[in-house]
Amino acid sequence: AGRGLRGLAADPACRAAFAQPDSLLRALLAPAARRYVAAATEDELLDRAATLRAKGYRISVEAVGEEITDPAEVEAVVTGYIGLVRRSPAPVQLGFDLSNVGMLLSTELALENTGRILDAAAEHGSDAIISMERSSFVDDVLGVFTKLAGDHRNVGITLQAHLHRTADDLPAVLATGAKIRLVKGVYAEPAEIALPRGSELDTRYLDLAARAIAGGARVALATHDAGLLAQAARTGVLAGAEEIEMLHGVRPELLRAHREQGHSCRVYLTYGENWWLHLLHRVAEHPPMAITALADVAEP
Ligand code: FAD
Numbered sequence: 001a002g003r004g005l006r007g008l009a010a011d012p013a014c015r016a017a018f019a020q021p022d023s024l025l026r027a028l029l030a031p032a033a034r035r036y037v038a039a040a041t042e043d044e045l046l047d048r049a050a051t052l053r054a055k056g057y058r059i060s061v062e063a064v065g066e067e068i069t070d071p072a073e074v075e076a077v078v079t080g081y082i083g084l085v086r087r088s089p090a091p092v093q094l095g096f097d098l099s100n101v102g103m104l105l106s107t108e109l110a111l112e113n114t115g116r117i118l119d120a121a122a123e124h125g126s127d128a129i130i131s132m133e134r135s136s137f138v139d140d141v142l143g144v145f146t147k148l149a150g151d152h153r154n155v156g157i158t159l160q161a162h163l164h165r166t167a168d169d170l171p172a173v174l175a176t177g178a179k180i181r182l183v184k185g186v187y188a189e190p191a192e193i194a195l196p197r198g199s200e201l202d203t204r205y206l207d208l209a210a211r212a213i214a215g216g217a218r219v220a221l222a223t224h225d226a227g228l229l230a231q232a233a234r235t236g237v238l239a240g241a242e243e244i245e246m247l248h249g250v251r252p253e254l255l256r257a258h259r260e261q262g263h264s265c266r267v268y269l270t271y272g273e274n275w276w277l278h279l280l281h282r283v284a285e286h287p288p289m290a291i292t293a294l295a296d297v298a299e300p
Helices: 002-010 012-019 024-036 042-054 071-087 107-123 135-151 166-176 199-214 226-234 252-260 275-285 289-298
Strands: 058-063 093-096 127-130 155-160 180-183 219-222 243-247 265-271
Touching: 042 058, 042 071, 042 265, 058 071, 071 093, 071 107, 107 127, 107 135, 127 135, 135 155, 135 166, 155 166, 166 199, 180 199, 199 219, 199 226, 226 252, 243 252, 252 265
Parallel strands: 058 093, 058 265, 093 127, 127 155, 155 180, 180 219, 219 243, 243 265
Antiparallel strands: none
C-alpha cells in the first residue's frame, strides 16, 4: 500500500487533480490533512506554532514540497523560508531537503541557497536542520552540510540510523559540532544499504544516539516509537539527548506524555498549499493511518 500511495503522489494525473484549488479530491482530503499538516498558509502556521509554544513545545517547520528542478520554483522556496524566519515573532527551527533548495540543479546552488537561509535565520536567532534524503543523495547532502557547518553555527543535520554507512559518517559530523536529528529513515532501501525496521535497527539507533551524545553533540531523538523511547530512557540515552521530536499529528499523546515527564519536546510542523503530498506520504509510511484519515474525513 505504501509503494502505491507514493506512486500516487508522483503520478502526473493525481498531481494535476490535487493542483486544482477547487478539486473534489482536495475538498475530500482537506479535513484529514488538517491533523498531519499544520497549516495551508504562513499565517495559520504562525498561529499554530504560537499555540504549541504556549503549551511548552519547541517547534520545527517545513514547507511541504518535493524534489525541485525548476530554478524559479527553487528560488520561491528559498525566499519563502527567508520571509518566514523574518516574520516569525519567535525564533524557529527550519527543516528542509536540499533537493528543495537547488541540489538537483547543482550542489553549489544548494550551498549558496542554504547559506542565504541560514544567514537570515541567524539574524533572528533561528536555525535549520537539513533533512536526509534517499541513499543516492547522502554524499551530496553531507558534503553541502559540512561546508555550511564550517561557517554557520545554526545548521544541523538529520542522520538515518537504518543506513549502514551512518556509523562511518558520524565522526565527521561530530567534528562539525552541529546538532544532529536522529531518525530511523523513511526511504525504502535494499538490504546491502540499510536495515529494515526491527530490534537490530532499534539497537543501532540507540548506539548511534549514545555515540553522538558522548561525542558532545546536541541530539534530537526524532521517533514516534514508544518502545524505542522507553529503551532510550532505560539506557540513559534520553537523559543525554537534547529533545524528543515528532511529526505533527502522528503520536501527539506520546509526545505530551514525555513533555509532562519533563522532557524537552519538539513538534515538526509542515505547511503549504501542497499539504496533500505530505498526507499521501504519511499514509504511505504507515498504511493503518488511512483508517484514522478516513475517520477524520467523517468528522463534521
Ligand atoms: P517506526 O518503527 O516507523 O514507527 C513506530 C510506531 O510509530 C509505529 O508502529 C506507529 O505506531 C507509529 N508511527 C510511525 N509513523 C507513523 C505514521 N506516519 N502515522 C502514524 N503512526 C506512525 N526520515 C528521513 O529519511 N529523513 C529525514 O530527514 C527525516 N526527518 C524526520 C524528522 C522528524 C522530526 C521525524 C519525526 C521523522 C523524520 N523522518 C525522516 C522520518 C523517519 O525516518 C521515520 O520514517 C518516521 O519517523 C517513522 O519512524 P519511527 O521512528 O517513528 O518508527
